[in-house]
Amino acid sequence: xxxxxxxxxxxxxxxxxxxxxxxxxxxxxxxxxxxxxxxxxxxxxxxxxxxxxxxxxxxxxxxxxxxxxxxxxxxxxxxxxxxxxxxxxxxxxxxxxxxxxxxxxxxxxxxxxxxxxxxxxxxxxxxxxxxxxxxxxxxxxxxxxxxxxxxxxxxxxxxxxxxxxxxxxx
Amino acid sequence: xxxxxxxxxxxxxxxxxxxxxxxxxxxxxxxxxxxxxxxxxxxxxxxxxxxxxxxxxxxxxxxxxxxxxxxxxxxxxxxxxxxxxxxxxxxxxxxxxxxxxxxxxxxxxxxxxxxxxxxxxxxxxxxxxxxxxxxxxxxxxxxxxxxxxxxxxxxxxxxxxxxxxxxxxxxxxxxxxxxxxxxxxxxxxxxxxxxxxxxxxxxxxxxxxxxxxxxxxxxxxxxxxxxxxxxxxxxxxxxxxxxxxxxxxxxxxxxxxxxxxxxxxxxxxxxxxxxxxxxxxxxxxxxxxxxxxxxxxxxxxxxxxxxxxxxxxxxxxxxxxxxxxxxxxxxxxxxxxxxxxxxxxxxxxxxxxxxxxxxxxxxxxxxxxxxxxxxxxxxxxxxxxxxxxxxxxxxxxxxxxxxxxxxxxxxxxxxxxxxxxxxxxxxxxxxxxxxxxxxxxxxxxxxxxxxxxxxxxxxxxxxxxxxxxxxxxxxxxxxxxxxxxxxxxxxxxxxxxxxxxxxxxxxxxxxxxxxxxxxxxxxxxxxxxxxxxxxxxxxxxxxxxxxxxxxxx
Numbered sequence: 084x085x086x087x088x089x090x091x092x093x094x095x096x097x098x099x100x101x102x103x104x105x106x107x108x109x110x111x112x113x114x115x116x117x118x119x120x121x122x123x124x125x126x127x128x129x130x131x132x133x134x135x136x137x138x139x140x141x142x143x144x145x146x147x148x149x150x151x152x153x154x155x156x157x158x159x160x161x162x163x164x165x166x167x168x169x170x171x172x173x174x175x176x177x178x179x180x181x182x183x184x185x186x187x188x189x190x191x192x193x194x195x196x197x198x199x200x201x202x203x204x205x206x207x208x209x210x211x212x213x214x215x216x217x218x219x220x221x222x223x224x225x226x227x228x229x230x231x232x233x234x235x236x237x238x239x240x241x242x243x244x245x246x247x248x249x250x251x252x253x
Numbered sequence: 254x255x256x257x258x259x260x261x262x263x264x265x266x267x268x269x270x271x272x273x274x275x276x277x278x279x280x281x282x283x284x285x286x287x288x289x290x291x292x293x294x295x296x297x298x299x300x301x302x303x304x305x306x307x308x309x310x311x312x313x314x315x316x317x318x319x320x321x322x323x324x325x326x327x328x329x330x331x332x333x334x335x336x337x338x339x340x341x342x343x344x345x346x347x348x349x350x351x352x353x354x355x356x357x358x359x360x361x362x363x364x365x366x367x368x369x370x371x372x373x374x375x376x377x378x379x380x381x382x383x384x385x386x387x388x389x390x391x392x393x394x395x396x397x398x399x400x401x402x403x404x405x406x407x408x409x410x411x412x413x414x415x416x417x418x419x420x421x422x423x424x425x426x427x428x429x430x431x432x433x434x435x436x437x438x439x440x441x442x443x444x445x446x447x448x449x450x451x452x453x454x455x456x457x458x459x460x461x462x463x464x465x466x467x468x469x470x471x472x473x474x475x476x477x478x479x480x481x482x483x484x485x486x487x488x489x490x491x492x493x494x495x496x497x498x499x500x501x502x503x504x505x506x507x508x509x510x511x512x513x514x515x516x517x518x519x520x521x522x523x524x525x526x527x528x529x530x531x532x533x534x535x536x537x538x539x540x541x542x543x544x545x546x547x548x549x550x551x552x553x554x555x556x557x558x559x560x561x562x563x564x565x566x567x568x569x570x571x572x573x574x575x576x577x578x579x580x581x582x583x584x585x586x587x588x589x590x591x592x593x594x595x596x597x598x599x600x601x602x603x604x605x606x607x608x609x610x611x612x613x614x615x616x617x618x619x620x621x622x623x624x625x626x627x628x629x630x631x632x633x634x635x636x637x638x639x640x641x642x643x644x645x646x647x648x649x650x651x652x653x654x655x656x657x658x659x660x661x662x663x664x665x666x667x668x669x670x671x672x673x674x675x676x677x678x679x680x681x682x683x684x685x686x687x688x689x690x691x692x693x694x695x696x697x698x699x700x701x702x703x704x705x706x707x708x709x710x711x712x713x714x715x716x717x718x719x720x721x722x723x724x725x726x727x728x729x730x731x732x733x734x735x736x737x738x739x740x741x742x743x744x745x746x747x748x749x750x751x752x753x754x755x756x757x758x759x760x761x762x763x764x765x766x767x768x769x770x771x772x773x774x775x776x777x778x779x780x781x782x783x784x785x786x787x788x789x790x791x792x793x794x795x796x797x798x799x800x801x802x803x804x805x806x
Contacts, residue, residue, distance in 0.1 A: 164291060164374065166414025170491045173411050177531050194275065194292050201410035224271045227264045229404045231533070232411075239260040239404070244536050 085214040088184070088206045090222060092215055097155060099136055113157055116141045119149070127152055134184075139167040143174045150181045158204070160189035169202040176203035176233035196221040203233030254317055254624065255400045255546040257365045264407070265367045266359075272296050273355035280352060295375055295413070297343075297368030298354060302676040307346045307354060308371040309361060313381035313399040313423075314342030314627040318614035321625055323364040325610035327357055336610070338595060338603045340667060340718060341420070342380050342627040343371055347674055369407060374415045376406035376487070380422045382430045383628035386547060387590050387636035389582040392442050393450055395425040397544040398479065405480050405533060412487045416494035417502035419487070420459075423452075427747065432629060434458045434467045434749035435721060437504045438486060445473045452479055456486060456516070457508030460715035464751045465505040468513050470520065476540070480533035485524035489516070550622045550637060555587025559640035565647075572647055574696055575658035580643065587640055591621070592660035593633040593650060598690050601683045602668045603631030605655075612653030620646050631667055632660065663705040663772070664693040667718055671711030671728065672735075678711035680728025680735035681761070685709055688765040689726075692772070702772055704785045708743070721745035723787040724768060725752045737764045739802055741795045744787060755799045767802050774801035 086095045097111045102118050106129070113134035119126060126133050134155030135146060146153065156175060158168035168187065175181040186206040187199050193211060200222055211217040229239050237245075257265070275292050278284040293299075297308035309324070316324075324344055328336045331353045332346040339345055349357060361367055371378050379402045386394045402421060406412070412419070424431035425442035433439030439455035451473045458467025474482045486504075493511075495501045508516045566573045581590040593613065596602050605613070613633055617625045620642045621635035628634050633655075638646055650656040659665040666689060669675065671682025686709050693699035708722030712729075719725035725740030736758030743752030759767055774797055775786045790798060 163288070164414055165496060166411070167492055167496075169411045169414065170488050173488075178526065178528060192288055192291075194271075195414070198408075198410045198413050225264065225267050225408070227260045227267070228410075229264075229407055230409055230411075231530075239264075240535055240539055242260060243258070243539060243542070247538055 084208050084210050086186075086206065086208050087214055087218050090215065090218045097132075097134060099157075111154070113155060116145060120145060123149060123152075137168075137171060139165060139171075141171070143171045143179065146175070146181075147179045150175070150179055150183070153181070153183050155184045155186060156181065157186045157188055160187060160191050163190045163192045163195060166198075169198060172199075172203040173233060193217045193221045197225055201228065201230075201232040201234055254315055255312075255396075255543065261404075262362075262365070265362045265365070265369070268296070268367060268369055268408075269355060269358035269362050272358055276351060276355055291373060291414075294373035295370055296354075296358070297371035298351070299372060300676075301347065301674055302672075303674070304348050305351050305354070306674075307349045307357060307368060308339070309344050309346070309366060309368050310371045310378040311342050311344060311366075311627050312403050313379060313385065313396055314383050314629075315385075315396070316625040316627065317623050318618040318625070320364045320366055321610050321614040321617070323360060323366065325607035325614070327360060328607040328610065331357055335604055335606045337601065337670065338605060338627050338631050338633065340603075340629045340631060340716065341378060342383070342629060343378060344627070345670075347670075372418075374417050374419075375413050376409065376415075376419045376421065379403050379406070380420070380431055380436075380629065382424045382426045383626040383634045384426060384430060384581060384590055384636060385626075386549065387581075387583050387588075388426045388430075389584045390427045391584070392425040392444070394547050395423045395440075395442055396547045397540070398440070398442075398452075398476070399423050400543050400546075401480070401535065401540070402483070405483075409487075412491060415487075415491055416496045417499070417504075419490070419504065421483075429745075429747040429749075430629075432718075432721065432745040432749070434747070435460055435464070435718070435745060436467065438483065439467045440479075443473065449475065451475045454482065454486075457503075457505040458749070459503055459505045460718055460720045461503070462500055462713045462715075463503075463505065464715070464720040465509065466749050466751065468508055468516075470508075470513070470517050477534055478532075480535070481527060481531075482520075482524055484531075484533055485520050485527065488523055489519045493519070549585075550624075552585045552588060552637070553639070555585075555639065555641075557586040559587065559643070562640045562643050565644040571658070572644065574700065575647060575656060576643065578658050578662060578700070579660040581634075583637070585637075589638055589640055589643065591635040591638045591643070591646055592628070593635065593655050594630075594657040594660045594665045595632050595655070596659060596665045596690065597654065597657045598664070598694065599687050601670065601673075602666060602686055605633070609653050609655055612649065612655065616646055616649045620649075629667075630661075630665060632665070658696065659693065659699060661704055661706075662693065662699050663702055663707060664690040664699060666690065666707040666709060667722070668709040669711050669716035671709075671717075675711060675716075677714055678728065679730035680711050680737065682709045682711040682717060682728060685726060685728070685737065685761060685764050688762075689768060692765055692769050701782065702776070702786070703782065704787075705772075706744070706787075707768075718745065719743075720751045721749065722752065723785075723790070724771065726764060727754075729758055731758065735761050737761065739764075739767065741798055742787075742790055753795060755795070755802055763805075766805070770801040770804050771798050774798055 111132040136157040455467030668686040710717035721743040740752030
């Protein structure tokens with residue numbers, strides 16, 4: 084399935100290493116939260132990019148002290164109706180200030196991309212034949228938002244305030 | 254009434270366009286029903302027993318004549334000439350074709366209406382007091398905060414795939430006419446010790462299979478902090494609400510399983526941890542802008558008594574009865590709120606024809622400052638009518654056959670659509686409702702019984718709110734046959750309580766006669782006419798009434 088980063092198809096250079104399996108000496112790897120927390124010294128000593136795959140019930144706050152060292156956090160949608168990863172992503176971006184990649188995996192539907200992007204994801208594994216085109220349409224179906232979120236777009240409330248200020252300045 | 258600016262308008266039109274493309278993909282077979290379902294649901298489209306159903310949002314129950322006429326047009330053009338006003342202040346159409354839905358949404362967008370989040374596992378249409386802005390007993394108008402919550406919750410990126418649906422109600426009146434204690438979050442406007450108006454926050458109320466009265470989670474939160482505090486609650490629920498069992502997924506189960514203290518601790522911790530940039534605080538100018546739309550209309554200075562109305566009451570017994578039952582106190586002298594009971598005998602409770610909708614629109618424009626409300630009793634309300642105009646309003650309502658004089662009484666009952674329409678239902682609701690209404694065919698008898706709330710649900714999902722009726726009726730299926738359990742002792746106001754199931758279910762034809770015995774028992778046992786059935790039951794307990802209920806068996 085194609086991996087999209089900022090809406091463009093990219094190669095996936097990451098490999099997930101199951102708990103208990105040996106770490107490869109090179110390459111970008113992701114591990115579970117439990118493994119990361121118990122082995123993070125060894126993992127960081129590899130001097131390779133390291134990522135964590137969170138389960139939907141994991142507390143992203145446990146990663147807060149380590150976020151500067153992480154390049155990827157993978158969040159999951161076990162079903163398209165399970166929105167827990169949306170809260171995890173918001174926490175990582177807005178509460179803990181994580182700047183690396185947040186990737187959505189699992190059952191991600193095109194019509195949910197807008198929510199996913201706004202919640203702070205910048206990468207998604209999308210099961211669509213024409214993934215870039217679908218992403219482009221879905222990401223731009225809406226031009227206005229009431230909620231401040233992890234992306235930088237101005238909310239409706241901010242735009243209204245700007246209009247008021249412009250009017251006052253005239 | 255709130256008016257969309259260009260941003261609100263753009264959003265609603267973009268939604269209609271998006272849904273058009275989803276429907277096209279569905280009709281072409283590109284989108285499986287399974288994957289279409291969450292999108293259609295978040296747009297109020299259900300697949301019912303016979304057809305698709307569209308639920309249109311009426312935020313906090315407020316309509317203008319223009320909006321009401323558009324609802325009538327939709328009913329004529331795309332349905333069978335009628336609509337159903339619901340307990341959640343919305344309107345439902347039962348017969349709209351899927352292919353027509355996008356056109357309906359475009360029509361609605363033309364009058365600043367939509368079907369966004371009227372269904373699905375998201376924050377639903379916010380509900381409120383149908384007398385907001387008119388009630389004599391109100392602390393202040395709750396509608397600006399309803400509209401602010403509507404905007405904040407619309408397409409919330411984080412809270413659109415919740416464990417289950419989420420209903421928020423706001424009230425500032427006493428008594429509570431918005432049933433805030435049986436909502437996922439109930440907000441009761443009140444003053445703190447310093448005299449500032451804010452909100453008491455109740456969490457985890459709800460009906461359905463496992464009814465709960467909401468738990469007081471915070472005694473007071475300021476207006477400024479309201480949305481941030483709601484976000485903290487929503488995040489705790491989104492992360493920790495159960496997803497393994499649909500019937501245990503509402504926030505009431507989370508509050509109950511964690512316990513009140515632990516739930517509160519988690520919310521307060523989340524709230525305290527919010528960074529400054531995570532807070533959702535509207536600029537005061539924005540609160541003022543939204544509030545200005547709800548500023549009181551230009552009321553005339555009038556006498557508190559109307560000779561015209563008094564003369565009409567003195568001259569016409571039937572009108573006098575309607576006026577006694579259907580008028581509500583208004584905060585401005587010389588004005589009243591008029592309750593339009595959509596409960597004539599023999600009709601599905603809450604149904605209105607397109608002609609009736611247009612009549613209500615005409616009356617509202619001519620006599621009621623262009624304001625119409627939908628009440629959670631499945632009725633309509635004209636909140637601002639001059640006492641002098643009441644006889645003319647009555648005549649116009651009568652011409653449209655909307656002059657049922659039973660507001661708040663036994664035959665003004667609440668019922669879900671039941672097995673006649675709904676694919677969840679176990680039993681018919683409308684026919685049982687009609688047989689119960691027939692008990693009150695004699696208006697003198699109905700007046701003598703007085704205030705009585707009867708609520709009927711066709712299944713345990715409780716859309717007819719049977720748990721909170723003074724008398725509740727619940728349809729159940731026993732080996733393919735309809736039976737009805739009877740509950741006593743519920744109420745939905747500020748003293749909200751869940752009714753108790755009395756015993757074995759009754760057959761369809763046994764329900765009305767059994768309730769008749771219960772009502773006769775009440776009339777025998779009451780201390781005076783001012784003691785209502787609910788009060789007699791709480792004074793004496795339910796035993797004598799249970800005995801009457803099963804007396805023929």
